[in-house]
Amino acid sequence: MNKHFLALHQFTREELDDLFLFAKELKAKQKKGIPHRLLEGKSIALIFEKSSTRTRISFEVGAYQLGAQPLFIASGSSQMGRGEPIRDTARVISRYCDGIMIRTYGQEILEEFARYSTAPVINGLTDRFHPCQIMADLFTVIEQKGRYQGLKFAWVGDGNNMANTWIEAAAIFGFQLTLACPQGYEPDPTVLAWARGKGAGNIILTHDPKEAARDADVISTDVWASMGREEEQKEREIAFAGYQVNEGLLDLAQGNCMLLHCLPAHRGEEITNDVLEGPHSAVWDEAENRLHIQKAIMAWLME
Numbered sequence: 171m172n173k174h175f176l177a178l179h180q181f182t183r184e185e186l187d188d189l190f191l192f193a194k195e196l197k198a199k200q201k202k203g204i205p206h207r208l209l210e211g212k213s214i215a216l217i218f219e220k221s222s223t224r225t226r227i228s229f230e231v232g233a234y235q236l237g238a239q240p241l242f243i244a245s246g247s248s249q250m251g252r253g254e255p256i257r258d259t260a261r262v263i264s265r266y267c268d269g270i271m272i273r274t275y276g277q278e279i280l281e282e283f284a285r286y287s288t289a290p291v292i293n294g295l296t297d298r299f300h301p302c303q304i305m306a307d308l309f310t311v312i313e314q315k316g317r318y319q320g321l322k323f324a325w326v327g328d329g330n331n332m333a334n335t336w337i338e339a340a341a342i343f344g345f346q347l348t349l350a351c352p353q354g355y356e357p358d359p360t361v362l363a364w365a366r367g368k369g370a371g372n373i374i375l376t377h378d379p380k381e382a383a384r385d386a387d388v389i390s391t392d393v394w395a396s397m398g399r400e401e402e403q404k405e406r407e408i409a410f411a412g413y414q415v416n417e418g419l420l421d422l423a424q425g426n427c428m429l430l431h432c433l434p435a436h437r438g439e440e441i442t443n444d445v446l447e448g449p450h451s452a453v454w455d456e457a458e459n460r461l462h463i464q465k466a467i468m469a470w471l472m473e
């Protein structure tokens with residue numbers, strides 16, 4: 171077992187499948203009120219260099235349910251915000267805590283932290299990857315469709331951290347993934363090259379949202395301007411016109427197509443209110459499942 175949870179490509183399909191089973195078990199225990207304090211007496215630091223609602227709360231509550239103490243650290247209010255080097259911060263925090271989750275900008279910042287940390291480090295989102303979210307998304311698909319094998323997944327929108335992580339997931343799990351991104355907003359080419367190097371002929375990149383949505387079992391989207399890209403909002407609204415997930419696009423998909431969005435959503439931009447609130451939307455279950463999958467990840471790494 172790998173010590174950190176930085177990106178899906180660190181893991182085998184079998185390891186990640188085990189995590190889904192573990193999350194299912196923990197979710198069942200939580201729903202039945204059966205104690206599962208697997209991390210009694212431990213502490214986990216939750217470091218945020220960007221905003222968060224779901225990630226912060228699901229990690230805090232998840233740690234509490236596992237018997238561990240969560241410490242919320244907004245980087246700006248710590249010495250990190252005053253320039254204390256990552257490597258020093260990592261060595262110090264990992265002397266106190268049994269696990270560390272970080273939400274930051276560059277994946278290399280996370281990797282440096284992990285290199286110097288003596289405790290397991292979890293990726294709570296970087297500019298390149300959002301692995302906890304995709305694990306929650308796939309857990310939701312498994313719960314509601316019984317499987318991920320043989321399904322057609324579509325990504326419509328920005329080739330961002332979510333799209334990159336879907337590509338890694340498709341390469342590892344072997345499902346069909348078609349990504350429709352505007353020209354100039356494609357996913358990270360190194361991630362695609364890694365996936366294709368794995369022999370993943372199941373990943374298609376197009377500029378046509380209809381091609382992605384046609385016969386899809388699962389359609390996912392995300393905001394047009396991710397955190398850190400807010401100043402590009404206006405130019406992105408122009409580039410992404412035509413990349414909205416709406417009823418017309420959904421009509422092309424399978425009748426029981428599932429709609430995922432990691433949230434927060436911008437209604438009227440990447441998705442319409444009708445679709446987000448409609449019968450295909452699984453976004454609230456998806457958001458809840460962050461809690462269950464992250465409890466499995468924490469317990470797996472820190473127990």
Ligand code: CP
Pocket residue numbers: 221222223224225226295303432433434
């Ligand atoms: N989906 C997600 O990571 O949400 P937050 O930014 O609210 O944590």
Ligand code: NVA
Pocket residue numbers: 295330331332392393395396397432433434
């Ligand atoms: N792609 C989005 C995801 C937010 C959870 C971002 O990075 O802002």
